[in-house]
Amino acid sequence: METASPAPRRSGPSGLALLLPFFIFFVLFWLIPLLGSLKMSVYADTLVSAPEFVGLAHYRQILNDPRFGKAFFNTARYTVAILLIILPLALVLAQAVRMSHRRFRPALTFALLLPGLAPPAVLALLFLLVFHGEQGLLNQLLIMPFGGEPINWLKDPHYILPALVLQAVWRWTGFITFFFLAGMENIPRSLYEAAHLETNHRWQVWRTITVPHLRPVLVFAAVYLMVDAFAQFSGAYVLLGGSGGTGDAGLLLISYGYQNAFTYGKFGTAAAMSALIAPWLMGIFWLCMMRTRRATA
Amino acid sequence: MNENSARKTVKIAYEVSMRKMLFRSVVSAALLAGFSLQAKPLKIWISSAQDQAYYEEMVTLYQKKVDKDFTAEVEAFGFQEMPDKLSVAIKTGINPPDIVQLDEVFFGMYLSDVPPFVDLTDRVKASPLATGIHPKRMPLFSKGNRVYGIPQSLSAQVLYYRTDLFKKYNITPDDLKTWDDFVKVGERLAAKDQAMMGLDPTFFEILLRQRGSDILSPDGKPYPDRALAIDTLNFLRDLQTKGIGLRPYRGSVFDPVFFSSTVEEEKVICLLGADWYGLDMLQQFTPTLAGKWGVMPLPAWKNADGTLSPRTSTFAGQGMLIYKDCPQVDAAWKFIDFVMTDTEANVQRYLQGNSFTAFRPAWKDPRMLEPNAFFAHQSLGQLLVDLAPDVPAVVMHAKRPKAMFVFQESMYSTFMDDQMTAEELVDQMTEIINSP
C-alpha cells in the first residue's frame, strides 16, 4: 500500500557510503577485467605471437556472420519461449503450493528446487537419456503411449529448440516458483482482508492483489531467466554439448561465443561478441524495469 | 668538518654494506634459482584421471630405469576442460604446463600461428622415434616439415562384426572384400529389414582418406578431390537409403545409448571404428556380447584403374607436446622419448588405455598380439599390425577443427536428411572453411 510519504532523503554522504563496498568490488573484480575484455576485442585473435590492433574488425565480421544472426535469432526465440512458459507456470505452481496441505509444503518446495540444484554434468547425461530418439524417456513415457511417433529431439532441427526450451522449463520453473512463493509470503494479510470484504472471488483477489504485488518479483524472475538464456552456458551445454546441432537449430549466442573462444581459439572475436550482446540485453532490462516503475508509482 | 666527514664515512660504509648485501642476495638468489631449477618437477597435463594414473606409473618407471631424481606432477582436468585451460594458459602465458598430452582435434587451432610448442624435429631425428614411429602418423602433430608433437596411437580403422549374426545371415568376412561386396550383401539383408552398419559423420573423412584424398589439402584448400568427396558423401547416404546403413538417433556411433538400443536390439551387425572403440566402448556397453564380436579389415574401394584401395584408414589420435617456454626442455624431451620408445610403457598404454602404439618396435612384444577373449579369441593387435603399412596420413591444417566441427555438428545431418545435395554441402562447407 503506497501512502503519501515525505520526499525520500537526498543522497547525503552516509547514503552513498553504503554503496562503497559494492563498488569497490565492482571496480576491482568486474570493471577492470571487463576493460581487459574490451581491449581483447579490438586486437587480433592470435594465440602465440603478439596480437596486432585490428580496431572494429571483429565486430564487423560478427555482424556479417550468418551464424551469429542465427544464434541471435535462436536465443531470442528461446528466451521468449521460456518467459512465456515458465512465468505463468510458476505463478500457478506458487499458488498451488500455497493451497496444498501445510505439512507437505516444505517437501514440495524442495522438490521444486531440485532440478535447479542438479549439477550440469549430471543433467547432461540425464537429458541424453530423456531426449534420446526412440529409446528416450520422453518418447517412451509421454509420447508413444499416446500413439505419437517418437521424436528425435536431439537431431531433428524442428525439435532441437523445443528440447532446449523444455529442459529450461524443467530446470528453472521450480526456482522461479520459489521466488514467487517468497514474494507471496510478503503480501500483508490486511490487504487480503480488505479485498475479501468486497468480493468472495478467489480469482479476483488474485488478480487485483497478488499479481500486482508480485510485479517486482516477476521482473526479477524475467531478468534471471533472460540472463540464463543469454549468458549461462550450462543450458546449451547440458543438451547439446556446446554445439548448435543440426543446421545450427540449437545454436545459442553463448554456445557460439564458447565455440569461438575455445574450439577455434578466437578469444578476441568471442570478446567482441559479448560486447555486442550486452547493450541489447541492458536495453531490454531497462524497458522491463521502466514499465514496473511506472506501474507501481 | 668532523661531522661532515663522519657522515661521509657512515654514508660510504652504508653503501658498501648495501652493495655487499645486494651481491649476496643476488648470488643466493641465483643459487636458489639454479637449485630450484634442478629440483622443480615437470608439469604434465592430461585429459582424464585414468591417463593420469598411467603417466604417474610412467614417472615411476622412468625414475627406476633412467633418472631417479626425476620428478613430475601429473594433472588431469577433463576431456574438454584440459584443452580450455591450456588455450587460456597459452594465450596469457600464465602457469602453462611443461608437457601436455593433446588430442589432435584440439591441436589444429594452434596451427594458424606459430605453434606454441617446442620444435622437436632435430630431437626426433636423433631418437629411435625417427624410424620407429609409423611414418604416416608422424605428420599428425607437425606443421610443414617441423614436428611439434609425438603421436601416440596408430588409430587404424577396422570393422567390428557380430560373429553370431554373421553366421545367422550366412556371411563371412571374405564376402566383404570390397565396398561393392558390402553393398551387395547389405541389399540382401535389407530385404529382410536388417541393416549392416551404424553410420557416423566421421566416416566421411575416414572413407575419403581410405580412397586416397582428404577433407583439406596441405595448404588448406577444402576438398581437393571434389568429385571423390561428393561420391563418398553420396555413398554414405545411399547406404542409408538402401537400409544398409543405419544412422543412430544421436547421429553418432560414439553415443553410449546407441549400444543399449540399436546394438542390443541387433539392428546393426557391424561397426566401423579404431582400436579403442572396440576395446573401450564395445566392452563397456555390450558386456553381455563378449566373445560374439570379431574384427576384420575394412572393405576396399575399387580404384578407377581397377586396383584396390588399402583396407584400413585412420582418424585423429593423441600426442605428447612440450610447451615452447618450458624451462626444462631437455628433461621433458627425455621423458617423452622414454614413454614413446620404452616397450613396457607402450605395452601398458595398450593394456590399460586401449591405445595401440604408433611405435613399431613395440609391436614385437607378445602382449600386444595376444588374442582377445572379447573378440572371439582373435588378436586385435595382430590385425592392426597387418594393416599398419596401409594406414594413410591425416592432412593437418589450422582449418581442420572448423572443417570437422561444422560438418559433424550440423551439415552432415542436414545432408543425410535429404535437405541438401552433396554438391551443395561441399560448396557450403568450402565457403565456411574459406571464411576467416
Next chain:
Amino acid sequence: MHARLPKKTARYRPPSDRTSPGMTIFLSLLCLIFAYPFAWMLVSAFKTNSEIFHPLKFWPASLNATGFKMLFSEQWFPFTRVFFNSIFIAAAQAVGAVGLSLLAGYVFARHQGRRVRIFFVLALSVIVMPPPTFAVPLFSWLHQLHLLDRSAGVILPGLVSGLGVLYFTQVFRQVPDELIDSARMEGASEFQVVRLLFPLLSSAVISFGVIHFVLAWHQHLIPLLVLNSRDQQTLPVALAALYGSSLRFPYAVLMAGSVMSILPVALFFGLAYRRFKSALADVLV
C-alpha cells in the same frame, strides 16, 4: 512492527489456510517429475556404465557400491577437502554477495538523484556481462593480484552480483515508508536504518542467499581456470577431471559425487525454511 493480528476471524480465512487435497495431489505428482533427476542420480550411483546409459532401466541389476567407494576412498581426488572447498567458496560468495547487494539495494531504493541513478545503471550492467564472459582477462588480472590457485580468486569476483542489487532494490522499495521515515527522524544513520530493517528482510536475504549459493556452487569456467592444485579445486571441476574421451571411467562416481553435492543445499534449505516461516509473522503489519 511486531504487532500481531488477531487469530482467524470468523469469516475470513487467509489464502494460505485454505488447503485443497486435490491441489496437494496434483502438486505431488508434478513434484515427482521434478524430483526424478535426483532419484535417478541416486540410483545411478549404484549402476555400471552400461546400465546408466540404458534409459528404460531405472533400477540397477545389483547394488554396485563402487561409485561411493571410489569417491570416499579419495583415490582420485581428496573428496572431503574438495567438498569443503565447494561449500566454503559458495557460502562465502552467498554471504558476501548478499551483504554488498543489500547495502547497495537500500541506497538505490531509498535515495534519489542523478548520481544514484548512474550508479544503479552501472550496478545492473553487471548482469549482462557476467564473469565467464571475461574469463581470460580475469585470469590474467587475478594472476597479477596473486589470487590464482586460491579460493579467494573464485570468491572475490563472485561477490559482485547485479541480480542481487536488482533483487534488494525491489525488496527495499517494498518496505513501508513509515518505518524508514520514523527511523530517520529519530536520527538514525543510513547504516543503522538498514540494520533496523534487517529482521524484516530475513526471508529475502535467505532466498537470495540460496539462489546465489546454488549459482556459485555450479560455477565451472572460473574455478577451472583459477584453481589448479587438487586440494584447491571445487567439486564440479574435480569430478570433470575424471572423465576423458573414452567412456571407461565409472559414471557412478560422478553420480555419487553429485548426490553428495545436493546435501549441503538440502540442509541449507531445511534450516532456511524454518527461518522463513518464523520471519513471516514479523513481516505483517
